[in-house]
Amino acid sequence: MTRVSTVxxxxxxxxxxxxxxxxxxxxxxxxxxxxxxxYQVPFASREMPLPFGWGTGGIQxxxxxxxxxxxxxxxxQGADDTVNAVSIRAFFARTAGVPTTTRTEDAxxxxxxxxxxxxxxxxxxxxxxxxxxxxPLRWLEPREAETRRMHALQEYGVMHVRLYEDIARYGHIxxxxxxxxxxxxxxxxxxxxxxxxxxxxxxxxxxxxxxxAGREKRIYAVPPHTExxxxxxxxxxxxxxxxxxxxxxxxxxxxxxxxxxxxxxGGRMFVCSDTDHCDARVLAGxxxxxxxxxxxxxx
Amino acid sequence: xxxxxxxxxxxxxxxxxxxxxxxxxxxxxAAMSExxxxxxxxxxxxxxxxxxxxxxxxxxxxxxFETPVWLDAVACTGAVRTWLRFHCGCPLVADPAAxxxxxxxxxxxxxxxxxxxxxxxxxxDEGATLVLQVGSLDGGMPVTVxxxxxxxxxxxxxxDVTRDFWHQRRALEDLFPQxxxxxxTSGVGLAALPRSTLGRW
Amino acid sequence: xxxxxxxxxxxIEASHRLLEAAxxxxxxxxxxxxxxxxxxxxxxxxxxxxxxxxxxxxxxALAIRQAAGDLVEAIFxxxxxxxxxxxxxxxxxxxxxxxxVRRRISATFKDVPGGQILGPTPDYTHRLLDFRLADIxxxxxxxxxxxxxxxxxxxxxxxxxxxxxxxxxxGLVEDETPAADEGQPPADITREPLxxxxxxxxxxxxxxxxxxxxxxxxxxxxxxxxxxxxPFAGEIRYGVVAVAIVPEELGFAIEIGEIELTEVQMVNQFxxxxxxxxxxxxxxGLVFGHQxxxxxxxxxxxxxxxxxxxxxxxxxxxxxxxFVLYHSDNVESSGFVQHLKLPHYVDFQSELxxxxxxxxxxxxxSAQAAE
Numbered sequence: 001m002t003r004v005s006t007v008x009x010x011x012x013x014x015x016x017x018x019x020x021x022x023x024x025x026x027x028x029x030x031x032x033x034x035x036x037x038x039y040q041v042p043f044a045s046r047e048m049p050l051p052f053g054w055g056t057g058g059i060q061x062x063x064x065x066x067x068x069x070x071x072x073x074x075x076x077q078g079a080d081d082t083v084n085a086v087s088i089r090a091f092f093a094r095t096a097g098v099p100t101t102t103r104t105e106d107a108x109x110x111x112x113x114x115x116x117x118x119x120x121x122x123x124x125x126x127x128x129x130x131x132x133x134x135x136p137l138r139w140l141e142p143r144e145a146e147t148r149r150m151h152a153l154q155e156y157g158v159m160h161v162r163l164y165e166d167i168a169r170y171g172h173i174x175x176x177x178x179x180x181x182x183x184x185x186x187x188x189x190x191x192x193x194x195x196x197x198x199x200x201x202x203x204x205x206x207x208x209x210x211x212x213a214g215r216e217k218r219i220y221a222v223p224p225h226t227e228x229x230x231x232x233x234x235x236x237x238x239x240x241x242x243x244x245x246x247x248x249x250x251x252x253x254x255x256x257x258x259x260x261x262x263x264x265x266g267g268r269m270f271v272c273s274d275t276d277h278c279d280a281r282v283l284a285g286x287x288x289x290x291x292x293x294x295x296x297x298x299x
Numbered sequence: 300x301x302x303x304x305x306x307x308x309x310x311x312x313x314x315x316x317x318x319x320x321x322x323x324x325x326x327x328x329a330a331m332s333e334x335x336x337x338x339x340x341x342x343x344x345x346x347x348x349x350x351x352x353x354x355x356x357x358x359x360x361x362x363x364f365e366t367p368v369w370l371d372a373v374a375c376t377g378a379v380r381t382w383l384r385f386h387c388g389c390p391l392v393a394d395p396a397a398x399x400x401x402x403x404x405x406x407x408x409x410x411x412x413x414x415x416x417x418x419x420x421x422x423x424d425e426g427a428t429l430v431l432q433v434g435s436l437d438g439g440m441p442v443t444v445x446x447x448x449x450x451x452x453x454x455x456x457x458x459d460v461t462r463d464f465w466h467q468r469r470a471l472e473d474l475f476p477q478x479x480x481x482x483x484t485s486g487v488g489l490a491a492l493p494r495s496t497l498g499r500w
Numbered sequence: 501x502x503x504x505x506x507x508x509x510x511x512i513e514a515s516h517r518l519l520e521a522a523x524x525x526x527x528x529x530x531x532x533x534x535x536x537x538x539x540x541x542x543x544x545x546x547x548x549x550x551x552x553x554x555x556x557x558x559x560x561a562l563a564i565r566q567a568a569g570d571l572v573e574a575i576f577x578x579x580x581x582x583x584x585x586x587x588x589x590x591x592x593x594x595x596x597x598x599x600x601v602r603r604r605i606s607a608t609f610k611d612v613p614g615g616q617i618l619g620p621t622p623d624y625t626h627r628l629l630d631f632r633l634a635d636i637x638x639x640x641x642x643x644x645x646x647x648x649x650x651x652x653x654x655x656x657x658x659x660x661x662x663x664x665x666x667x668x669x670x671g672l673v674e675d676e677t678p679a680a681d682e683g684q685p686p687a688d689i690t691r692e693p694l695x696x697x698x699x700x701x702x703x704x705x706x707x708x709x710x711x712x713x714x715x716x717x718x719x720x721x722x723x724x725x726x727x728x729x730x731p732f733a734g735e736i737r738y739g740v741v742a743v744a745i746v747p748e749e750l751g752f753a754i755e756i757g758e759i760e761l762t763e764v765q766m767v768n769q770f771x772x773x774x775x776x777x778x779x780x781x782x783x784x785g786l787v788f789g790h791q792x793x794x795x796x797x798x799x800x801x802x803x804x805x806x807x808x809x810x811x812x813x814x815x816x817x818x819x820x821x822x823f824v825l826y827h828s829d830n831v832e833s834s835g836f837v838q839h840l841k842l843p844h845y846v847d848f849q850s851e852l853x854x855x856x857x858x859x860x861x862x863x864x865x866s867a868q869a870a871e
Contacts, residue, residue: 015317019586024363027324031361032424034331035480035493037447041424042693047579052832053839065328067321077846084842086508114846124329132839143822145696152420170858176850184447184495186476195850204450208332215832217693223332223448223495241853259849273846365691422695 016063016096022046026064026219030210033221038183039151040134045217055088056214058111058130062092065126065210066109071099073107078115078256078273085113102276114177116198118255118277121207123224129192131213134220136180136190156188159231167236176241182229183222191228197240197256202228245270248290250281308378310347312359312386319344323360327482330491333448335455337436340487347378349404353484354432355382361428362387362400369398369415373405374432398427406431406459412467415479423476426494430482434458436490440465446496455490455498457483465498472497523568537561546760546789547571551830552578553690553709554585555759555788572711576831592744592753596763596786598659599739603790606663607733608767614660619738620790663735664765664782673767673780698821703805704798708787710828712794718818719800726816727804731783734767738790762787764795768803773811781810 018026022044029043048056066072072092076085080102088111089100101107104119113130121127137147140158150156159180166174179196183189191199192211202209202222209222222228232238246253248269255277257270269290272278313319319342326338346355362368368389370379383389392398395414403409409431418426433439441456442465460483471478471494478494492498524531538545538561548560552575560578567573603619606612618624667673687702694702707715722729740760744753764785772778783803785795805821807814817823827833 014584015321017584019584020316020320021363021586022583023320024361025365027328028361028366029424031328031331031428031480032426034328034448035478035495036423036476037495039423039476042422042695044691044693046583047576047831048583049580051576051838052835053837054835054842056835065321065325067325068318069322077843081508082843083508083512086512090509090512113842114844132836143696144826145822148421171861174854174858176854177847193844193847195846197850206450208328215836225333225450226447241850243853256846257849258845259852273849 014095016066016092017049018046018060018063022060023064026060029219030061030064030221033210033219034208034223036187037222037226038181038187038189038220040213040218040220042217043219045214048214050087050091052215053132054084055111055113055130057212057216057219058113058128058214059088059091059212060214061128061210061212061219062109062111063096065128066092066096066098068096068098070108071101071106073101073104073110073276074112075110075115075117075274075276076113077258078117079275081275103280104276114193114195115256115273116194116201118272118274119280120201121205123206125207127205127207127209129194129209129211131190131192131211131216131218134190134211134213134216134218136188151187154186156182159188160233163231164233167233172236173232173238179238180231182231184226185229188231189220189222189228195241195256196230196238199228199230199238200240204228243270246288247272247278247281248288250278250286251288252278252281252286308381309385310345310378310382312382313342313344313356316359319356320360323356326489327357327360327491330482330489331448331480331493334446334492334496335444335449335453335490337488337490340489347376347382349373349376349432350379350402351432351484352487353489354402354404354430357430357482357484357489358383358400358402359386362389364388364390366390366399367392367397369393369395369401371401371403371405371409373408374402395427399425401427401429402432403429404432406433406464407461409464412464412471412479417471417474417477417479420477423478426478426480428480428482430484431457431460432484433460434485436483436485436488440500442498442500444492444496444498448493449496455492457485457490465500468492469498523566532565534558534561534565537564543790544569544571546787546791547712547794548574548578550788550791550794551575551709551711552582554578554582572830572834576834579831589745589747591756592746594741594743594759594761596737596741596761597662597665599737599741599761599763601660601737601739603739604660604735604737605733606735608735609663612663612666612735621792660737662737662765664767667734667767667780671779674770674782676782694825696822697808698825700802700806703821703825704784704786704802706825706828707785707798707801710798711830711833712791712797714828714830714833715797715801716793718804718824719797722800722804722816722818727800727807727818728812728816729783729800729803730769731766731800731803732768733796734765734782736762736764736792736796738762738792760789762789762791762795764792764799766796766799766803770810781806 025044029041033041048059050056074085074089076082092098093100104117109126111128135147137150140162141147163173177195178190178193179199181189181191181199191202204225206224208224211220230238243257247257249271252272255272255274258273260269260271262269323340323342326340330338340353340356342356344352344355346352366389369392380391395401395410396416401415415427416425418424435458437456438458439456439460441454443452444455445452475494480494481492483490538557544564545557545560548563548571549555563574563577567577601617603621604617664673687699689702689705740758742755742758744755746753766783768781768783770779770781783799785798787795801818801824804818805824807819
């Protein structure tokens, strides 16, 4: 199950693609991001050989931190085998020659789009998020000059008002992903489009969390053991999604489930979005209602 | 042994610039992520006096033509200046307020902290990073540190740091998110206190 | 039966093979050479160099071939390559007054010193498909090249003064360089992220490599009232300028090559203010290669973006620098628009769950509906 692979790096590139000056620039931005938790540090994002919007921020962060001692895991939607995760993993295998893995426990660096692994992260792991729009206030105020001022003055009332309008209209907050958080009691931060189900995993995580937005040219961070609080109200506390179903493959009732349309009659089944977590449970003997439909070791 | 550039006084830089820069950066990142913990720089480096290997390694890993650097009187030797100019290409500035990085080999005589750039309200990341070279990372007055990166609290007490320095730093805490980020170096060891860390004694 | 999204690696490899086959087309047709593209599609090459931010005709032609003629994709290829290049030095500013001019026109004067030079332009062609170009046989092509060689005029060897410099002497047009940040090194948008308000140096850099179509639409909108700039084409010139650097060890400038540029100076009305007498103002465009449409659009948008500094109302989208500068780069915009192709099923699942809940809780406001 431990699919660790090592590929010889492509001789035509410098290690991890970026030149050393670019890496230093990104590294300095990362250090400032760690020093000011939740604050978006502008950085001179470079064009990468993958398109903007496809993970270039995360790729630049990973390329700047990764070394020959590291083991890399890349997930998209929680899965190691979605096409863009495959593509990014192949990019680093080719340009850095580092070992890659699908197992959360074995990775030192995990680059992710839209999920936090179900397996709790440990100290000295680094989770690198791909971020499309870093500014939590952007859809309330499109101007950067203005949102920067709002952060400086902690003018975050407008976000509370927006959430409260949901409560007034629907009876509860109607934001299901990219749910805004406050970091260390100071900066309002966009957790990237993870489902709010994952928000509690950010709070006081022993792992370092780095966020890269390539097109928007911003890097931000949550150091280990740092409070990350999802915005809520005393009478409407933050809560996460729940499912009536269990994973059809591993029987899990505690993980984030993807809904799969199985036939033209609208048949559905629910399975873990985190494929590594699901595979590990199946191997450990857990079974769901559709166990046997899937070969957990399959490519 | 003659150094690079034919200058007999010029010490070499990293043996493997790509791998060494990365590993030193990761130690600084770990130190900044978990304030007050001591990390070890594992690269052999023949640093120009009076710089310790960790101090020199931090310079090589992070400084370049984009980062104006200020040196204190002890660090500002001809050998250090030549070495920094050759390996990092960084501009050396006399005004602490113009520096992105400051390197002090004698932190006891550090100029007032409010003389360094603390960044602006809108761009606090422009606050400087101070590299303070000390006799040891645990021989001085113990300070209890709390904040991001610290579960509960830690004790941190580098040598050669005066009580007055801690008072000045405590005053800077009120400026957050503006502020200064500190990297302490000694021998091959380093530790960091980002501006988000609160210190009490 | 559940079939997981597996085999991504094999799918990607297969997709790359199909892409290559589509690029190559019918193998019975001879493959284009890079040289053919750079020689015979020079305007496409110019655009890719300008928006790719790298002056290299051969690499731009290669990118066009590799991208199967998709110019925005070719621009992206060139930009990504550019990222890997070390910066060896900075050139001296190019002097367009010393341009070897191949084409130069002014719409503001009937004649100007140095003359109006029509040069190579499709402006006065009748846009009739030329069927003689269809399926031209190689032997005819060779003859054609011969004719073209004979018709190619040598550029003038004496520098030609810029029309705007003539107006400047009378004080009728504003000075070219604002003194405020003189002596400061110019911004470099490839090395520093944009900050707002952006200086004109940063704005012009963004516009110079901005998407031609986007700038064309904005420039057009500015002419139709979404801005208030009333432009005249003071001068449009296209030709060759020398590029020089000053090596540190020499201390004086040496020429390292030459590049083709199109420069446009727009003259715009300005009513004056409490502190300044009425005076013409400028909009400026400068682009690699021969790209008049792009350079003119750039000059219109440059002038629109100066609204605030000139104390104008500046309330149109064309005058909003965040709107214009953040959305003019087609490598950024193409990537983000197309990222919607990536799987988003986790967030979609979250929205499904929420929507089902909202619908189950929905209480039709029958009382209000009855009113």
